[in-house]
Amino acid sequence: QVQLVESGGGLVQAGGSLRLSCAASGLTFSTYAMAWFRQAPEKEREFVARINWNGGSTSYADSVKGRFTISRDNAKNTVYLQMNSLKPEDTAVYYCAAGYGLGSRYSADYAYWGQGTQVTVSS
Numbered sequence: 001q002v003q004l005v006e007s008g009g010g011l012v013q014a015g016g017s018l019r020l021s022c023a024a025s026g027l028t029f030s031t032y033a034m035a036w037f038r039q040a041p042e043k044e045r046e047f048v049a050r051i052n053w054n055g056g057s058t059s060y061a062d063s064v065k066g067r068f069t070i071s072r073d074n075a076k077n078t079v080y081l082q083m084n085s086l087k088p089e090d091t092a093v094y095y096c097a098a099g100y101g102l103g104s105r106y107s108a109d110y111a112y113w114g115q116g117t118q119v120t121v122s123s
Contacts, residue, residue, distance in 0.1 A: 002026040002112045004096050009117030012086055016121070020081040022096030022114055030054070030074040033103025035110060036081045038092035038119075048094070049081060050103040057102060064090075086121045093118050 008020040020036070035050035049060045049070040058070055069082040079096055094117050097110035 002098070004098060004112055004114035006094065006096050006114045006117040009094060009119045011120045011122065014086060014088055014121055014123050016086050017082070017084045018086065018119060020083065020094055020096075020117060020119075022079045022081075024077045024079070024098060027098060027112065029077040029098075032098040033101060034070075034072060034079040035097045035099065035103050036070060036079075036094055037097060037107060038090075038094045039116075040089075040092040043092075045095070045107055047105040047107070050105065051079065052102045059105070061105075083119070086119075088121045088123045091119060091121050 003025045005023045012018055031053055033052050036048040037045050038048050039045040047061050048064055049068055051058045051070045051072055055072050067085045072079045096114045098112040099110035
């Protein structure tokens with residue numbers, strides 16, 4: 001059974017930082033592309049960042065480029081999202097996802113999802 005478990009969310013002031021983690025089990029982690037998506041209240045789920053199987057390729061949403069960094073540790077079956085210079089508009093539930101190939105910006109390309117972790121940025 002595949003499980004993706006996010007952690008590291010919380011309440012932070014604008015300008016602060018958080019590091020999200022997503023621990024994977026039940027799959028051959030090193031063969032999957034990984035991604036982070038987020039969903040704010042009353043908004044659709046949106047792409048945040050993706051990383052390919054070995055970390056050699058990453059991409060970001062324009063809204064987080066230069067502030068967020070996605071990385072992975074295949075020895076620990078974990079993907080990370082370092083979030084700096086947080087803004088109130090970053091407030092959302094953040095989800096990690098595992099998919100095939102290089103990964104993409106589209107949620108439909110991801111087969112497995114975590115339950116999410118809440119990030120709240122106060123102004």
